[in-house]
Amino acid sequence: MSVPRQSADSLALQCLYRWEEDAPKRVTLRQPVGAGQVRDFTWAEVAEQSRRMAAHLKTLGLEQGWEPGARIAILSKNCAWWLFSDLAIWMAGYVSVPLYPTLAPDTIHQILTHSEARLLFVGKLDGWEGMKPGVPAGLPCISYPVSPEDAQDQYDHWDAICAETPPLTGRPVRGADELATIIYTSGTTGAPKGVMHSFGSFAWAISSGLNRIPLGEQDRMLSYLPLAHVVERALVEHGWLRTGMQVYFAESIDTFAADLQRARPTVFFSVPRLWTKFQQGVQAKLPQRKLDFLLGLPIIGGLVRRKILKALGLDQCHFAAGGAAPMPVALLKWFRTLGLPINEGYGMTENLALSHITVPGKDQTGSVGPAYDGVQVRLDPITGELQMKSPALMLGYFKQPELTAETLTADGWLHTGDKAEIADKGALAGCARITGRVKDLFKTSKGKYVAPAPIEDRLSMNPAIEACVVTGANLAQPVGIAMLSPEAAARDRAALEKELAAHLEAVNEKLDPHERLDCLALTATPWTVDNGLITPTFKVRRNRVDEIYGPRLENWVAQRRKIVWAD
Template structure:
């Protein structure tokens, strides 16, 4: 009997309900459906194709594409062939692609289009193990490139079909030989402080995550099932999206709908109306900012109605927070009236009318943002996990929410805080095998006793709920010896719809300053209402009125902070931070060291000016 894994679960769904819809994507403006039978058929063909290319157990397959059915097919096909997938972010520049291919030793890469193929060819000298470059979109490739490594997706599947005809039992035999200790995937960390490291997750790690998060319903109540709809839009190279898209789908039989692009997510949300929705803080902040923009452009009457019911929602949010996220008879009645009058239409516009469970994770989020969505009737929960523990650690559960915390430990999960350093440690069967080819780095975070050092600093709230105060490496120690958590201050600033990025500075200094990036959409719309002309992002940030607008945000936040935590000076970033420029990681986390170096003169000027 084969080891249980996501791919065996897909096979089981195809056997039990072959004609039910597993995946949907949009092709030429029309939603295209893949039944479980279709999905399993293509997974088998991909697995046979890998075997035909000579892949052996433990070999790696890189996937460099946006979210789409082929991503999952290539991933699960690799697992069927006992190979391991390596996700490459679509935004990774060529240099990072070369590093990932070289470090992982990938033998096959799935490249979405000409842009990704070009990146691969640019770094072929760094990928000596590469045997095939399988591309999905032929435009610009088929008639212009002639290279022995290139193979279109259709030919790749045909190779698998030919191999299956010649060796019909090969994939079944390979799956039967799989072991729980087999490498399922290499997920590379963000690389905020250095080159990314490949976290090795075994089949056993993944199956533990499936059992805790999907089957036992540690997130949702009831657990996810075939009636649940999900929208896949965050990069599948990230462990959180892999859980909600790939592993929930394989285990619980949820239907996955792929967003067309990052730009179409709001429209796709409205079309799909998912029942389970996961987002990183940036997504929730962006959606909230979008509400502000739409309302500012509405008629006088609609603005008045919205203002009233949003005030009611704010009160509801506070009352829900005080009651652990559960309604009282009174709040349910008030919300019911508001739902008919306003909230239903707003949630429908946001694509959240049917959401029964929503989660934010992967980075800290301002409590005000969570409270807004709770108030309008979106059941929000902050959750916590990381690549190195297969994203299994803690979660706020329905009816037991504590705002500002990441919730309680999941069943079967040990969580403790180091008494000396305040660092959060976790231990359970989902803790990763280690970093790929980096035993020293593994030893730094994973003890012989199985405890994983997360690098996060935290504290207990009411003895049950975990609160993360910051990353250990990000804690600021001022010249006066005060320990400051910059992320808490940054989140307060980013709760404003006008602020996209905030980087608090002050290590070794007498006080704190900040570099702030504006939210172009909301500040641009505000400027138009004020009849302020501008041509570029940089031009907009140079407007004295915009500086004054953000100054108001900073002053408001300062009123809620202790004296030592207050931001004394700030400057607006003259550009939007970008992954390709090395300022953000692929998961949109700020690279503080890069920012400090890039804007060193600006920071120095703030301190020089303030002390003069």
């Protein structure tokens, strides 16, 4: 895969040096440090912190004989030091390996071993005690000022290192064709794969992305989705470096609402699950029927919209986006009635999340919009799979050339694994609609194929349902499995069953006969990263759901009830 040519000024480190010189005193990062306190960092401080750690890493590399491009890992929730670490790794001539801050110890060990990491930054973490066994014995570690106390006691400390290490001088740069990072995919099946991306790929992705996403120096973003995820990495980290915008960090789940109010982001990206929680929070205080009535009043409707968005911390948001999983159409329409249209994006780790996004100002609901500028798209004539090609494609999978060859076609196109349709006329001309995963299709005992994703979108629009899966290979009809929201799980079961039975009937009425669900199984047991039922980006792991609930499907159907309980 050839690497795109980019102006040197557009590459990550060169962007940092530009802000260091042109705007040294401007506050660019706002970091919570506990007890409601916030620490601000200027561009000069960002550069100095990064330079001091880079000098330390170069010294370690010389002493321990690290090879050029050696891998250095980061295990932390989002914080200013995460970004400093990444910049320092690049300045020192190495390659960063980010890890999700919610991984199980076995996965941590697998990634650190597979990447041959030479050092690990241990940062802000909630479950460090459980993760610690995954760190290989003898691997050097460095802690942050916001790391768990025992990590700060056990490992070399960021502040101590920076206090005694002079900053790296000059402007060390990395070429566009050099490997910048290895992003291990969370994956809904199988072991994580190490996706390799270059500095040039990131630079091209940002250049193309900014043609569609209105992001500039005056904007603010709240960084809370894991920086180990490709969207946060590209949009927040590389968007920050390119545009010079201000980045706020969230302190914790408990303070998230206050963090949003503090940041009042002008650009906000989230996964469907959080957008759904926002909706459910509003509906809990203002029932939908009453909300519809108020929004229909000429003057009061505008006041209500502004009040709701202000309560969410999104009253100054001029660009909202969703992605990482399909956005239900009804959810998109609901936010549009509040005056906050959500642009739905589509992409993968393998293409730096840069494939499609809806166009701001246009109602392209029901699609993921047209491809970004410079992205080529085609559909497989047999399977209907969406395939794409752009200068933002990965270099390949780290140490897995066979898997790389399976994922990229001989002529350099990426197999996305997603089935799609592309409109050729009307308001959605050129827009893609993702209809499901090629491998998610299953066949009933009647020989009919079922695509689960569109059915799941409809099921999930009831506020009692937080996540769901449609399954049932070799059964006469599909079956739905739904995880209840905490509020729904606490409700009276009889009333909840009656409500969801009516919802199931309404969903079935809009489906083809072979798609209609025999029953809906409810569970109050949360689907979490720890029990393996969801990924760190809140995608449901279908294979794990089938593994746990599959043996019980026939029994549920035999009960001949529309609503059954999985617990």
